[in-house]
Amino acid sequence: VDSRRSFVSDNHAGAHESVIRALAQANTGDATSYGDDAWTEGASAALQTAFGARGGVFFVFTGTAANILGLSLLLRPYEAVICPDSAHLHVDECGAIERVLGGKLLTVATPDGKLTPSLIAPSLVDRGDQHRIQARVVAISQATERGTCYTLDELKVLGEFCRGEGLLLYVDGARLANAAAHLGCTLADLAAQADVLSFGGTKNGAIGAEAVVVMDEDRVTAAPFLRKQQTQLASKMRYLSAQFLGLLEDDLWLHNARQANAMARRLADGIRDVPGVELRQAVEANMVFATMHPAHIARLQDLWRFYLWDPAAHLVRLMTAFDTTEADVDAFIDGIRLTAEHG
């Protein structure tokens, strides 16, 4: 089993060798600590340009940290975040927003992990009522935790709605690269409506590096202090920055994301006609959601590793990574077909 590709998560994958190489190349004796070094300057400048960000770029170690830092730049103490109830920051961060920021989340059920103005609107009642936390930030994930992506049009509609309502837009971009690959657009396109975004490296070939991108220079003053306070200031920051340099070189980040996305599509296409298998979300990033017969799932789990997303619904999540190969996928498809046939 061990030698079989894991389809559990893109964080089961290792790092791209170019990232490791970039790390090693940054290991050249002394460099000023805390980000005052050439690697950080280079990676920050490149990302600022790519996003069209007038504010700045701040590297942190984890996706949870990026969400915390990003939201802390946007929220006042009596303001809340509207997010899908599937949002990583609600479900998978062990209450970090509440504990570290003291922030409240107003969650919204969605069919596909995506917010729309009409889904957001009910959370906007009672503005100005002192008893009620005041909705201020809309937090979306791009790509979503359901493997879907907001189109540029959807983003534009959302951005206009937010500006009209005095709301700010935060984008959890742990898989922003996958969205860029799917939409065939630039990072600047994805950032056009946002106030702050994260840009994930970890799930896309880094060993552990995320960037917080601040679009507006008015919102950037607090960022260095809050990053430190939130335990995320790397003393030897060059080793965070170098990971991004590795990902940026020759658009490795985009190639990695394209590969992961293509493998998810290949997997989806390969199993959609398997009896008893039903795809449950559009496959627009690097994950496939499908329902299967429970006996099928059980047999499959003897041989392959993947995530039983919702046991009650017999819903599985099959995730690919930058280094998933066609052979990996085809073997998995065969496995799924074979176990299905023996049901």
Add this chain to the structure above:
Amino acid sequence: VDSRRSFVSDNHAGAHESVIRALAQANTGDATSYGDDAWTEGASAALQTAFGARGGVFFVFTGTAANILGLSLLLRPYEAVICPDSAHLHVDECGAIERVLGGKLLTVATPDGKLTPSLIAPSLVDRGDQHRIQARVVAISQATERGTCYTLDELKVLGEFCRGEGLLLYVDGARLANAAAHLGCTLADLAAQADVLSFGGTKNGAIGAEAVVVMDEDRVTAAPFLRKQQTQLASKMRYLSAQFLGLLEDDLWLHNARQANAMARRLADGIRDVPGVELRQAVEANMVFATMHPAHIARLQDLWRFYLWDPAAHLVRLMTAFDTTEADVDAFIDGIRLTAEHG
């Protein structure tokens, strides 16, 4: 200037090549995320044995994070930390303890960065008074931010005092390796009186890795959750763990610390008779504190990088690292002598 060794901080140094190599060796395709991997198992087990820790070992990215996680395992919401007013967690973490943990620090002035029972005792008045935060944890740094070390006897006295007073002992071990090297003792010796310690890798040759060591298994339940909540759970944790594997192999951590310490002593010995230079602390780790004539400092800063610790007192901190060489030190000694003579 750039090619000259920096004496600003041990975090200006790069990583030891063995650490980079260990990182690269961990890059072998899939591994389960979030610490359920062989590297983490190996590094954790080795550290648990070395410290004699029945609780567990938890890797995080930064020293500030290690302090936050460590203290959060010991504090209830109405309890305070007694620490020297020179403590990193008071001075250099941008209020993380207060903001992230809601914790209060009761600071104590010390001559050398070290706490003693008699320095602690005045903070123990008013126990049981509902108006007063209740002192609960004594936090020491070993080695201290003043380059001094607690002897094993001093630790024993402190430990007995704490147990007698119902206090817990936390050790900020960002430079614990330097203390072990200075005292010629084991990590278990250093941990014998402590409830929780951090063990720093970053300043000792890693790219960015710290361990939180929990001595008592009764205090460990919350640790995985709090690490996640505090934004420090590495998804690809093997790359944190591998750094410690690199440092543990052939006691590299100890050799690194010995080298740094030896270079600080060499530097101190080389400048103690320079006219106008006065050493200000015992040199027991990898730093030298000295006062110099302000004009001397100014000239020296044109050529060398070091930390003007207290401008008003003309006090400088000269810090060595694992990769500081005798030639680096001797050149700096020459520089200090030369600029002194031209005063």
Add this chain to the structure above:
Amino acid sequence: VDSRRSFVSDNHAGAHESVIRALAQANTGDATSYGDDAWTEGASAALQTAFGARGGVFFVFTGTAANILGLSLLLRPYEAVICPDSAHLHVDECGAIERVLGGKLLTVATPDGKLTPSLIAPSLVDRGDQHRIQARVVAISQATERGTCYTLDELKVLGEFCRGEGLLLYVDGARLANAAAHLGCTLADLAAQADVLSFGGTKNGAIGAEAVVVMDEDRVTAAPFLRKQQTQLASKMRYLSAQFLGLLEDDLWLHNARQANAMARRLADGIRDVPGVELRQAVEANMVFATMHPAHIARLQDLWRFYLWDPAAHLVRLMTAFDTTEADVDAFIDGIRLTAEHG
């Protein structure tokens, strides 16, 4: 309009004259501050006996404060509260739980403001998973914000479920008196399944006083410190305690609640056959929820004050208080009938 009784909220009512008298009687020169006085001793002891509480009783100023203090005695930093999505502590406290305690709420939709084991169970998945906040406390309101009450049998089922699942039970008793009046049971009956409860005075004839009742002595150590830290330690505490003495004398608290409940029932009975009016919840405390034709609501609001609970659903909340009279209610019934007829 001003002279007409308000049906907006029980906090539009004034204080019972016995409470004012008790306050005045406590004004007898010096008394030790911070609760070490005869009034506090008397009121605390009486409530402890009435609730059968081995822990203790702690007075605070507001219902939000009582919820914060009560929950803070039960929660560790990585633990969450399961509550109905209609809970005051979720909807009406401007994010106090999240900001002051750093706590996370896991909300559950309910038809009637009441939790059941089957409504709670879905929040208990993922226990032990370090990515997920750990459900620990079930928080119910008795009476609920929907004017319903848990029966003693329902409480027993809930209590057994909680104990079986390792959950603690917190009761927001801002209107506990109304529940006791409805169920015809003792405060001890209401407390039998709970770990901590609040007992509201403010809505039941006090000027502003709530009690936090800690059932188990193991959970009480932190309470004095946390009350102070949470800004709720009254220096002249006798004036809080005296309010409870006023309410306890001759079971005034129970008479007040009975009156409020009876007036709500009278109101409900008086309007249930009005054309276009539909009662929407069981009337088990001092509030009536009803839908009306929007034009009817609009006309009625010209003359009477009440709460348009959900404008989209044309749902109103009509609330009575300890001092609502039969004449007040009958006049309002007439008003409702009259405006309905002119639709």
Add this chain to the structure above:
Amino acid sequence: VDSRRSFVSDNHAGAHESVIRALAQANTGDATSYGDDAWTEGASAALQTAFGARGGVFFVFTGTAANILGLSLLLRPYEAVICPDSAHLHVDECGAIERVLGGKLLTVATPDGKLTPSLIAPSLVDRGDQHRIQARVVAISQATERGTCYTLDELKVLGEFCRGEGLLLYVDGARLANAAAHLGCTLADLAAQADVLSFGGTKNGAIGAEAVVVMDEDRVTAAPFLRKQQTQLASKMRYLSAQFLGLLEDDLWLHNARQANAMARRLADGIRDVPGVELRQAVEANMVFATMHPAHIARLQDLWRFYLWDPAAHLVRLMTAFDTTEADVDAFIDGIRLTAEHG
């Protein structure tokens, strides 16, 4: 002993009968809750005028709450408060600032509880350094916890210094009335340099009421929400406001403070020549600090109640209140003289 006047604290005193009367007079049936009532409108407007405050006035229940709300209007998450190490908010609030606000205090030793620019200046190093919390608010107590008062000139110097350094000034006015009485100035005079102040009613004849006064309208938006979030929004607010109406009528607040101050001066004058008694602070409010022989203190404590402020220094605090009489003071003076003579 019980019938003897307590000199422990001004919160041992009861409430002024006019305050009780004002409370009773506010008990006139329905009134809109949460501050939308005539009493609150009247008291707020009167205080806004008296302070010359363009922002607003917000009533809360306790002094700790007032400090928390006041500071929360001034601080961003990475900013700190500079205060004397004798400040109530550092010593006597059980870590509320740290826990509820996440704020950090930078404490300064003072001879008399008063800050000066030269005492503040050392806390202003490292501004802009991301490792360091950024000093932003200077918090003073007027009168201080040492019974001293800032003169108007001292306030002006402090205010100019703060503005020059980009600092904000918060005034803990739990005993602001005593300062006004001592200085013979208006509340507006005391507020002229401040950004936010508290104005205490509790220690000056109320049962429990404090006002937070916001000078600048730019800082007021958050106040209603934060008061609610911080558990301090009174539902029946008229009973807080009425207390201030009672204190404001015929300048009762000022007469009360004058009486308390006068009794402290009388006490100080009466004991300053007692052998072994040494006054330790200027007596500018309602408290007397004095050292006595330990045997003297012990005998005196058998008969009288006062605060042994610092047992090691044999320092006692003797506090008067609005209702302390000349006879009370003279009896105490006699007691002190008598016990001294029998030493």
